[in-house]
Amino acid sequence: MTPPAIGHVSDTARWVAVYRALESERPDALFHDELAAVLAGEQGTTLAASGMLPRGARDHWPTVVRTRLxxxxxxxxxxxxCDRVINLAAGLDTRPFRLELPGEIRWYEAxxxxxxxxxxARLAGRQARCERIARxxxxxxxxxxxxxxxxxxxxxxxxxxITEGVLPYLEAHQVRILSDQLRADGMHWWVMDHWSPAMLRMVNLTMGRELGSARWTFxxxxxxxxxxxxxxxxxxxRAAADWNRSPLPLRVTALLPEIAPGPRLERSLLWCGAVRLTPRDREGRA
Structure with a gap:
């Protein structure tokens, strides 16, 4: 039996770096990340060449669309x-190096x-565009x-x-604790990728073998x-359809209107996307 490509959840960062590197090679790239291949390293290159990446990795649209959103x-x-950025479970993210950021911003990573x-080690000698602190x-x-x-x-x-690509690997009670902690610490904004319950089941059914111990739990x-x-x-x-990244059968979603923030969106069992939350007691102040 072929072993899973992922031995630990942190290994998924190599996959994501491979996807960013592949996207950066496109003439119509949604972003350019010259450090993605450096961070993917030999393991990422081997994954890309071995066929152990999930099917469709050459145009793994959910990952690259998530990055751009x-x-x-x-x-x-x-x-x-915003005067401070904090990236939790930052993985191999390179935004402090590739985004146009104000030099006075402090960017924390954990x-x-x-x-x-x-x-x-991989980024030794590289200069971020702002002050970057990793812990x-x-x-x-x-x-x-x-x-x-x-x-x-x-x-x-x-x-x-930012909690990008991390919440699906936590248990519900861990997400609840983190959510309450972020509010208590006075976060002005919380940026995340949101996946519906239906997507959890689909991802584990279609990619569970490759994910190994990193199957989604939340x-x-x-x-x-x-x-x-x-x-x-x-x-x-919708963004994938607009940017010509989704498979052809899904391009029709470009014709559908975005669901506005509100009860319909917050209760949807199917909606997936990138969201920015704000504490209820700070609504209107952002």
Whole structure:
């Protein structure tokens, strides 16, 4: 039996780096990430060449569309007064190096010690566009996460936190604890990729063998996030159709209107996309 391509959830960062590198080669690329191939490394190259990546990896549209949508949400928040960015379980993300960022912004990253060390070694000598601080933190450790967030938020008026590609690998109670903690620490915005319960089942059915121990365990409707309101939402399927990244049968979704933030969106069992949340007690202040 062919072993799974993923031995640990942190290995998924190599996949994502491969996808970003492949997207960057396209003449119509949604973003350009010259460091993606560097971070994917030999393991990522081997995965791409061996056929162990999920089917359709050459145009793995959900991942590349997610990347661009979250880019846009971050840049928009920076234009609206965000003065601190905090990326939890940052993986091999390169936004501090590739986005047009104000030089005075502090960008904090947290991830497991091995991931932080690998990334530091691979990016040695590379200069970020802003001040970047990386800390070894397991975000499932509530005490360590609280200490990290206290440091990362110190002195910030409008901090933004990112949880890209991480929530599906947590348990529901862990997501709830994290959600409550982010509100208590005064986050002004929370940017995430949101996957519906239907997508959890589909991903595990179609990619479960490749995911191995990294099978998805969490998905929800958006109303799971108590105390938060959806400020901005962009559908993955609609954006993929607009940008000619989705399979042909799904291109018809470009004709469908976006669902506006509100009860219909927050209770949807099918909607998937990139969202920016704001605490309910801060609505209208962003």
């Amino acid at each position: 979250i880019d846009d949400l971050i840049l928009d928040a920076l234009n609206r007064g 991830d497991l010690p091995d991931s932080v060390a690998y990334k530091r 070894p933190v397991d975000i499932t450790d509530g005490v360590a996460t609280a200490e990290f967030l206290a440091e990362a938020c110190e002195g910030a008026r409008a901090p933004l936190v 998905a929800s409707t958006l109303d799971f996030f108590r105390g938060w309101s959806v400020e901005t939402a962009r559908s993955t399927f």
